[in-house]
Amino acid sequence: MALLQLSAFPSTIESIFRNAPLAIQIAMVFIVVAITGTALAYYSILRSRYRGYRRDKKLSVLLPEIDNLIIDEVLTNPDMQQDIPADQVPLNLEPFQRLPLDRPWARQALTDRIIHFRRNVRGNMGNLLRNLYIQLELDKDTMKKMKSRRWEKKVQALVELTSLNMSIADVTILPLTNSRNRELRAAARHAYIKLSKNEPFKFFDVVTDPLLMWDQVELFRIITTTEGIAIPNFARWITYSGNKSVVSFCLKLVVHYNQLAAVPAIIKLLDTRDHYLRADAINCLGKLKVAEAEDQLVRIYTSQPLHCQIEILKAIGRISSGRNIDFLKTEFLHSTDFDLRKSAAKSLVKNEWFAKQVIDELLATSSPENLRILKHCMNPLIKY
Amino acid sequence: MSKILLIEDDEIMPKIVARILPATEYQLDHVSNGKEALLKLEATNFDYDLIITDIMMPYANGFEILSKVKNQSRPIPVIIVSNAGNEDMIMEGFKLGADDFLKKPILPAELLIRVKRLLMKNT
Numbered sequence: 001m002a003l004l005q006l007s008a009f010p011s012t013i014e015s016i017f018r019n020a021p022l023a024i025q026i027a028m029v030f031i032v033v034a035i036t037g038t039a040l041a042y043y044s045i046l047r048s049r050y051r052g053y054r055r056d057k058k059l060s061v062l063l064p065e066i067d068n069l070i071i072d073e074v075l076t077n078p079d080m081q082q083d084i085p086a087d088q089v090p091l092n093l094e095p096f097q098r099l100p101l102d103r104p105w106a107r108q109a110l111t112d113r114i115i116h117f118r119r120n121v122r123g124n125m126g127n128l129l130r131n132l133y134i135q136l137e138l139d140k141d142t143m144k145k146m147k148s149r150r151w152e153k154k155v156q157a158l159v160e161l162t163s164l165n166m167s168i169a170d171v172t173i174l175p176l177t178n179s180r181n182r183e184l185r186a187a188a189r190h191a192y193i194k195l196s197k198n199e200p201f202k203f204f205d206v207v208t209d210p211l212l213m214w215d216q217v218e219l220f221r222i223i224t225t226t227e228g229i230a231i232p233n234f235a236r237w238i239t240y241s242g243n244k245s246v247v248s249f250c251l252k253l254v255v256h257y258n259q260l261a262a263v264p265a266i267i268k269l270l271d272t273r274d275h276y277l278r279a280d281a282i283n284c285l286g287k288l289k290v291a292e293a294e295d296q297l298v299r300i301y302t303s304q305p306l307h308c309q310i311e312i313l314k315a316i317g318r319i320s321s322g323r324n325i326d327f328l329k330t331e332f333l334h335s336t337d338f339d340l341r342k343s344a345a346k347s348l349v350k351n352e353w354f355a356k357q358v359i360d361e362l363l364a365t366s367s368p369e370n371l372r373i374l375k376h377c378m379n380p381l382i383k384y
Numbered sequence: 385m386s387k388i389l390l391i392e393d394d395e396i397m398p399k400i401v402a403r404i405l406p407a408t409e410y411q412l413d414h415v416s417n418g419k420e421a422l423l424k425l426e427a428t429n430f431d432y433d434l435i436i437t438d439i440m441m442p443y444a445n446g447f448e449i450l451s452k453v454k455n456q457s458r459p460i461p462v463i464i465v466s467n468a469g470n471e472d473m474i475m476e477g478f479k480l481g482a483d484d485f486l487k488k489p490i491l492p493a494e495l496l497i498r499v500k501r502l503l504m505k506n507t
Contacts (some may be wrong), residue, residue, distance in 0.1 A: 067399060075400065075492075113396075116396050117396055122489035122491060123491045123493075124489065126489060
């Protein structure tokens with residue numbers, strides 16, 4: 001009886017659906033779609049949680065085993081105590097064969113653990129960990145991941161290669177430095193800077209898209225924190241790069257590395273038609289304190305847009321040669337723009353050593369608004 | 385036997401340090417965050433010969449431990465072992481009284497020598 005009722009259920013639903021008004025029919029379709037979607041979502045969450053639970057359970061057994069093997073075979077290797085170079089130390093791989101290395105998850109766990117150890121120790125021990133990675137042929141897995149179509153696999157491979165200081169062919173990695181995917185692009189640039197022995201900045205030549213501000217922040221961090229990379233003369237890209245963002249970024253690097261050899265290239269950049277780039281060049285000259293450029297900056301001042309004028313005033317303040325006090329005073333007194341007056345006042349204060357008399361005179365004779373600006377700039381507790 | 389407290393939230397580092405510092409010469413206690421470290425120090429009445437600490441840790445960071453330890457009547461020597469490359473952080477550590485600084489990844493022999501040197505200096 002119950003079976004009969006159950007077999008009649010779909011036809012009952014169908015007849016209800018057919019006889020219902022259109023709005024109800026649409027609502028019923030939505031309800032079915034929503035219930036199915038929710039059920040699928042719950043199933044997928046449960047499935048991934050169960051998989052995670054199984055993986056954690058397996059790893060909780062495997063990881064202590066891996067740690068002990070690495071400690072016994074690498075960290076306390078008797079040859080390491082005798083200062084034998086890592087490439088001449090024979091590794092006993094037999095104990096590692098007891099691990100389930102035929103399973104990809106176990107190989108991945110071993111790779112991750114070797115990298116984790118290498119983040120904590122360096123020197124001969126670090127090199128021996130790298131040898132272990134190569135001798136267990138874990139590098140082949142990494143190269144497979146490099147060929148994967150999924151970007152996250154590629155990023156993972158790049159991180160592994162970088163952490164283990166493995167070399168990669170330029171043809172493999174250079175196209176990735178231009179990838180549309182932000183994560184992949186950043187990882188590839190990081191890897192290229194770290195791993196390229198000859199020209200770590202070669203990708204500047206192939207960058208076609210603009211370097212976004214975030215890219216620049218990331219790259220700056222990578223370049224300035226990576227040890228042992230050869231820093232080139234960035235004048236090369238300032239002069240020849242057709243990518244404005246690369247030029248702008250190189251100007252920041254020139255300032256960071258105080259590359260005075262790049263000054264002629266930066267002065268040449270003052271003739272560029274792009275006024276944002278010109279403003280960056282002026283900013284760079286000021287931060288490098290290039291006194292020779294000061295007269296040229298004052299000469300071009302009147303023909304510049306506002307933000308370049310502000311940069312010129314700031315640069316004169318940073319250079320602090322005391323040669324253009326009258327110019328700063330004139331700008332402070334007669335400029336109609338507030339930012340120009342503020343920058344001129346700030347630069348006058350920075351030239352205080354030469355402009356003491358002028359500042360005293362301005363303090364005594366300025367209009368109330370100018371006096372407020374000047375006092376604001378003279379307050380050492382206020383930076384901006 | 386010298387008593388050393390290792391404050392480190394990384395799970396691998398204590399295993400490495402335990403191998404570098406032989407158990408026959410050093411008694412190594414490990415805690416994995418700043419809060420546990422403070423509890424341990426108070427429970428033992430700061431009875432340690434040396435502290436090796438990371439900087440960035442949950443609950444209380446290395447600087448808090450450092451200032452607490454250095455305010456004691458018998459200050460314990462402290463070695464900071466961290467991957468913080470920021471110059472300001474390193475200087476802050478020394479200003480608070482750190483006796484030595486080691487950047488991760490470490491050279492095992494270097495850690496051993498620095499531990500020995502500090503222990504000898506304070507005996």
